[in-house]
Amino acid sequence: MRDKELYKALVEKDSAYEGVFFVGVKSTGIFCRPTCPARKPKYENCEFFTSAKEALLASFRPCKRCRPLSHPNQVSEVVQKLVEAVEENPEKRWCDADFRALSVDASTARRQFKKRFGMTFVEYARARRMGLAMKEIRSGGAVLDAQLAAGYESGSGFRDAFSRIMGAAPSRADKRVVWKASWIDTELGPMVAISDEEALYLLEFVDRRGLEREVERLRMKNKAAIVPGETGPIDSIRRELQLYFKGELSAFETPVKMIGTDFQKSVWCELMKIPAGTTVSYADLAAVLGRPSAYRAVARANGTNQLAIVIPCHRVINSNGELCGYAGGLARKEWLINHEKKMPKKSLLQKA
Structure with a gap:
């Protein structure tokens, strides 16, 4: 659906669009459900998402008025408590002791988040951290600073986490197509590459705005799970990019797959x-x-x-x-x- 249609639904608070999209407000950094009672933002300040996870990964935080992470007709106290706790300290990496401190059962939290949003609480907290990291990178911050702000002491852990947000885990892939995603460092900043065993599907700078949504569209359109890993095409493009940036390569030979009209x-x-x-x-x-x-x-x-x-x-x-x-x-x-x-x-x- 086109953004103008979604904006019209937002202005009219059309309940028929509940669950269809979420809107991120660039001027405030929050994201809302279509029926949010708050004053409506200008069209140019809106960014539309098909899921709460997309909005989180784009560095938006949930609105406290319309509570986009709660079912519109059934608000869970456990979910509310945990979302508020994350917003108090979004860089926090959660452990069992943290759940006990809030008198919340970890398995209950996992089950309720999974039922409501299609992701566990740990996945939600990780997505929130990664969203902040992506915002740091986009604003010109160093990748290392973003990595540390997200709570990752090692570069490999940060990159693995970035890859994990892109698709289902291998155990959930079942018979779906599985593609691999990997991080590639270049002179102009980190890039992400996605491929199967035959060809490269995506190569883009990590700080490109809208990258998360682009990956999600690619994944959904091709019914593919995207997981961390290496493939022949990814190894090939990594080597070729190194030569390209050295000025020693003028013809890429890594096989690619173009997806478009x-x-x-x-x-x-x-x-x-x-x-x-x-x-x-x-x-x-x-x-x-x-x-x-x-x-x-x-x-x-x-x-x-x-x-x-x-x-x-x-x-x-x-x-x-x-x-x-x-x-x-x-x-x-x-x-x-x-x-x-x-x-x-x-x-x-x-x-x-």
């Missing part, structure tokens, strides 16, 4: 033909595709690219020569363009 795929394929160190405009791409008036559609397709650097959407600029939007940030876009100007002008063609 035929038009989007046609745009992405043209992007991969742009020689390193050169740039084109959206109008140029539209003309090459034989649809010169479709430059806005080309721009949208460019923005939905899920394979950063490999599909070089950073090589597209405005017709006037100015840099334009890039999900990884304009500073990264400028760096990548300048970096590639030092490379031999070869096409970054991708093996399908």
